[in-house]
Amino acid sequence: xxxxxxxxxxxxxxxxxxxxxxxxxxxxxxxxxxxxxxxxxxxxxxxxxxxxxxxxxxxxxxxxxxxxxxxxxxxxxxxxxxxxxxxxxxxxxxxxxxxxxxxxxxxxxxxxxxxxxxxxxxxxxxxxxxxxxxxxxxxxxxxxxxxxxxxxxxxxxxxxxxxxxxxxxxxxxxxxxxxxxxxxxxxxxxxxxxxxxxxxxxxxxxxxxxxxxxxxxxxxxxxxxxxxxxxxxxxxxxxxxxxxxxxxxxxxxxxxxxxxxxxxxxxxxxxxxxxxxxxxxxxxxxxxxxxxxxxxxxxxxxxxxxxxxxxxxxxxxxxxxxxxxxxx
Amino acid sequence: xxxxxxxxxxxxxxxxxxxxxxxxxxxxxxxxxxxxxxxxxxxxxxxxxxxxxxxxxxxxxxxxxxxxxxxxxxxxxxxxxxxxxxxxxxxxxxxxxxxxxxxxxxxxxxxxxxxxxxxxxxxxxxxxxxxxxxxxxxxxxxxxxxxxxxxxxxxxxxxxxxxxxxxxxxxxxxxxxxxxxxxxxxxxxxxxxxxxxxxxxxxxxxxxxxxxxxxxxxxxxxxxxxxxxxxxxxxxxxxxxxxxxxxxxxxxxxxxxxxxxxxxxxxxxxxxxxxxxxxxxxxxxxxxxxxxxxxxxxxxxxxxxxxxxxxxxxxxxxxxxxxxxxx
Numbered sequence: 001x002x003x004x005x006x007x008x009x010x011x012x013x014x015x016x017x018x019x020x021x022x023x024x025x026x027x028x029x030x031x032x033x034x035x036x037x038x039x040x041x042x043x044x045x046x047x048x049x050x051x052x053x054x055x056x057x058x059x060x061x062x063x064x065x066x067x068x069x070x071x072x073x074x075x076x077x078x079x080x081x082x083x084x085x086x087x088x089x090x091x092x093x094x095x096x097x098x099x100x101x102x103x104x105x106x107x108x109x110x111x112x113x114x115x116x117x118x119x120x121x122x123x124x125x126x127x128x129x130x131x132x133x134x135x136x137x138x139x140x141x142x143x144x145x146x147x148x149x150x151x152x153x154x155x156x157x158x159x160x161x162x163x164x165x166x167x168x169x170x171x172x173x174x175x176x177x178x179x180x181x182x183x184x185x186x187x188x189x190x191x192x193x194x195x196x197x198x199x200x201x202x203x204x205x206x207x208x209x210x211x212x213x214x215x216x217x218x219x220x221x222x223x224x225x226x227x228x229x230x231x232x233x234x235x236x237x238x239x240x241x242x243x244x245x246x247x248x249x250x251x252x253x254x255x256x257x258x259x260x261x262x263x264x265x266x267x268x269x270x271x272x273x274x275x276x277x278x279x280x281x282x283x284x285x286x287x288x289x290x291x292x293x294x295x296x297x298x299x300x301x302x303x304x305x306x307x308x309x310x311x312x313x314x315x316x317x318x319x320x321x322x323x324x325x326x327x328x
Numbered sequence: 329x330x331x332x333x334x335x336x337x338x339x340x341x342x343x344x345x346x347x348x349x350x351x352x353x354x355x356x357x358x359x360x361x362x363x364x365x366x367x368x369x370x371x372x373x374x375x376x377x378x379x380x381x382x383x384x385x386x387x388x389x390x391x392x393x394x395x396x397x398x399x400x401x402x403x404x405x406x407x408x409x410x411x412x413x414x415x416x417x418x419x420x421x422x423x424x425x426x427x428x429x430x431x432x433x434x435x436x437x438x439x440x441x442x443x444x445x446x447x448x449x450x451x452x453x454x455x456x457x458x459x460x461x462x463x464x465x466x467x468x469x470x471x472x473x474x475x476x477x478x479x480x481x482x483x484x485x486x487x488x489x490x491x492x493x494x495x496x497x498x499x500x501x502x503x504x505x506x507x508x509x510x511x512x513x514x515x516x517x518x519x520x521x522x523x524x525x526x527x528x529x530x531x532x533x534x535x536x537x538x539x540x541x542x543x544x545x546x547x548x549x550x551x552x553x554x555x556x557x558x559x560x561x562x563x564x565x566x567x568x569x570x571x572x573x574x575x576x577x578x579x580x581x582x583x584x585x586x587x588x589x590x591x592x593x594x595x596x597x598x599x600x601x602x603x604x605x606x607x608x609x610x611x612x613x614x615x616x617x618x619x620x621x622x623x624x625x626x627x628x629x630x631x632x633x634x635x636x637x638x639x640x641x642x643x644x645x646x647x648x649x650x651x652x653x654x655x
Contacts, residue, residue, distance in 0.1 A: 051514035160602070188370055200595075221587070221592060259515040273519055275519055
């Protein structure tokens, strides 16, 4: 991983929790992202999975400095994004874009498709007015929509089509890094696969590096080269997509994989589901040691004292668990 | 005699933009103790079917145009409000997708939980309280004695859904309608909740209608499944038959487009096009414009469910006539 395109080093994003109307006092800290280090090669798709509240969206936004990280560095092609001034950051944003979950909320209802795309294109560079319509049409065609849609407003489209428009808008600045935050979660099954195919095709064609955030392991497995599993602000497992899904090492990933319902009644009846007790703990008051130990079926006394380091059992496949060798 | 028999249910919404045919001629039956799944994408009419039976459709704009829903000899669609109230919440209970909006945020859990007992059974308050604590323990809430005094916002999503289940089951209903009960929850919590519904079903011997968009959830949970599309039932069969011997192209395509079972790296199978606009009349099979097996006949002929194999019904005209074999 020498030529890492995107590198996160010990990234932390903490939110203060305050109480009181006039005299605000700090009563705690939510450690949404708590020491994440990752490296992505150019053109790689990394899937980021975890349950709600684990910090995966905050991590995505912290990378792009939509939420300022508390500590740590983000290196994009060797440039430290956390150190940029607001002017430099604005310039740098041409290189990275975000796609959000809800295409109903992320498009301005009063702008036509062509206005929305042109605005994004012109935000970072000057394009002669004569070239603009052709470029916008080409962009729209790239995401599988007909140029006839150019003069329409967002409400005239279905959810899947809107997500295509949101993707086109993200691509308008020709970014090198895309962070897609649950881009298919709001869509129906038959539309989901269309969008996944599109994102995969575009990222390969344009050499995009992508972080694909989702709570749905089966979706992530498909599109990603590698998968990172998050729990309470920390990465607990990282490895090639097929391995993480096929042979999960960390007890949390094992439970997560076993809980994914399969559309196959016979396999459903036969499989042994690992039922985790309780809910994920509050990130304001995370348990000591391994954050997963209160729900872990393999936990021993030591788990509540030692913060586990990454260990590896298979090439490029690592997990943070002190009992990794005992349980696998 | 089946526990609930629905015949030719049609629920339309009369909006400013035309008549939306949300449910258009749905018939099915469910036996005592059976688990029936209703799957479909958003707008397929699966939730409206459930709501119609319990009189939960806002009227106007909704209107039940025709049909019967016989529950133990009573037609839920035409009986008096009083009669329906005796059944709803007592013999038929419902749980919804979003436990936050279906619990009253101003009332303590205890008041919401014992309400059905006070109304339907005229139980003594202290007895009802005792039963409510038992029920909460049963659905896996620790320190039920103290937690019962909490407000809904003090519970997590999974815990709230447990409270909803306790509330639905406290009157020991004969039928539970669960409308996407786990869609708002995380996968690990989803597994807990499905397990809980199954356990309670075994104990109380009730029938369950599980409405879901997720074929995976249905496959492990249900005895029989209906697949809906554009307000109509496309296929109905026992769970194994539905998954391993699909007799309708829509059902087959829906299963093929699930990423869970596809090999990695290959392009995902997709269903071309979009679901139809239900405010326009649809001639012939509603899936025909997106179907890869469709021919001229599909756009014209009347569709309806027909039994092709024992207990296996399809609405596909070509399969019914025997000139389409789905591999």
